[in-house]
Amino acid sequence: MFERGGDLHCPCLFRENLPDTGLRAMANKRMKILVVDDDAAMREVLRIRLESWGYQVQQAVDAAQAQELVRSYNPKLVISDVVMPEVSGLELLRVLTADDPARTIVLMTAHGTVDIAVEAIKQGAHDFLTKPLDYSKLKAIVEAAESEVQLQQKSTRLTSKLEKESGFGPFVGDSKAMKKVYQLIESIIPTDVSVLITGESGTGKELAARTIHEKGPRSTGPFIAINAAAIPSELVESEVFGHEKGAFTGAAIRRQGCFEMAHQGTLLLDEIAEMSEALQVKLLRVLEDGRVRRLGGKEELRVDVRVLAATNRDPGRAIEEGQMRQDLYYRLNVFTLYLPPLREHKEDIPLLTQHFIASFNSKHEAQVQGVREEALEKLTAYSWPGNVREFSNVLERAVVLARSRWIELSHLPVYIQKIDNSSNQIVLPVGTSAAQAERELILKTLEETGNNKAEAARRLGVDVKTIRNKLKSYGLM
Secondary structure, eight states, X not given: OOOTTOOOOOGGGTOTTOOOOOHHHHHSOOSEEEEEOSOHHHHHHHHHHHHHTTOXXXXXXXXXXXXXXXXXXXXXXXXXXXXXXXSOHHHHHHHHHHHOTXXXXXXXXXTOOHHHHHHHHHTTOSEEEESSOOHHHHHHHHHHHHXXXXXXXXXXXXXXXXXXXXXXXXXXXXXXXXXXXXXXXXXXXXXXXXXXXXXXXXXXXXXXXXXXXXXXXXXXXXXXXXXXXXXXXXXXXXXXXXXXXXXXXXXXXXXXXHHXXXXXXXXXXXXXGGSOHHHHHHHHHHHHHOEEEOBTOOOEEEOOEEEEEEESSOHHHHHHTTSSOHHHHHHHTTEEEEOOOGGGXXXXXXXXXXXXXXXXXXXXXXXXXXXXXXXXHHHHHSOOTTHHHHHHHHHHHHHHHOOSSEEOGGGSOHHHHTOOTTOOOOOOOTTOOHHHHHHHHHHHHHHHTTTOHHHHHHHHTSOHHHHHHHHHHTTOO
């Protein structure tokens, strides 16, 4: 008779084709596995097999003992026979999946039928094996389960990090580049000075402006945002300064402008370089004396507004090309807040991924837990010309498409699936300034050389001092 939970050493059952059970493999303990079978010889064969592959193994003779060990041992994978006395493997499966749906359970039987296999999968089994076991298939199943466990642990760590506010306000990320942004925002918040927020489209310029407002002394006042590029040119002046009834054709009523609406609050003038020069002149005057006059009006109104401006253009280039007045730039540029493109802080992508998954799970009532490693590699390799806005859209699509707990490579757009992970090319959107292109080239070359500044300088044909000076100007040294 076999004692409950006891071991049986029967070399004849596993002598042939059995992997070496050397100390090196035994020392590399990985995932915890529980083997449940009323056949002691079968349990022993499985134990030695699994331990030879580096896993931690415990055994149970029946479902009752299995439930006890699940509570105390907490295995990530349970391999159970179907046909057992008193409580079957299928009944054990129902109990264990109800307790923890994430636990991987594999059922096996010498009496396997298609009906039992189908029922097992419907009940939540990860897979189904028939005896005599195909050990190559078993190993593949165990390795897949271990990969799943590692993915789950990574997802849990990222979620925990998010809960500890790994970011600032609505911003997510703890890279060096983003920490510099947070520090500058914190220094800007208590003041009442004008701020020019620069950065590519989709980097979060309006988000930064809202954060400055909501955390600052004007948080109880209104926050008004106006995008000059989104309003017909003939209406922009009316939107900014307001108009009196009859000021122009169609002006049937008096209307407040955004300066009046933002009184005692904050006004964001987005895409300010898209405003006409005439409007920029009027805007400069308001910034200097705090007074506005509605179109068609005679009275000047005093307004108390903190002005934040934003542009996705390089201010220096916009001035050179006559799209932005230099005097207005100097008036707004008390502080410049530069928001880096996503390709400059790709180390934040895992955290951003988990953040958006949680957000879109709530929005779409989904149950996605994380992203597969191969999909994450593609997300990291892509250059993201649309920045965080584009990233958010891609993640929302993936969450909607996912039919399991994980975002797979197939859930990503084809153009991202086809990205070469090892690509050493730089993709720049049309309109990128020469200064920004130079920055991208220097940073990509440093990445390719393992941050070896001398080697990067040699490849670029410049002096290493030039590289150091450029990095200092980027705030990266």
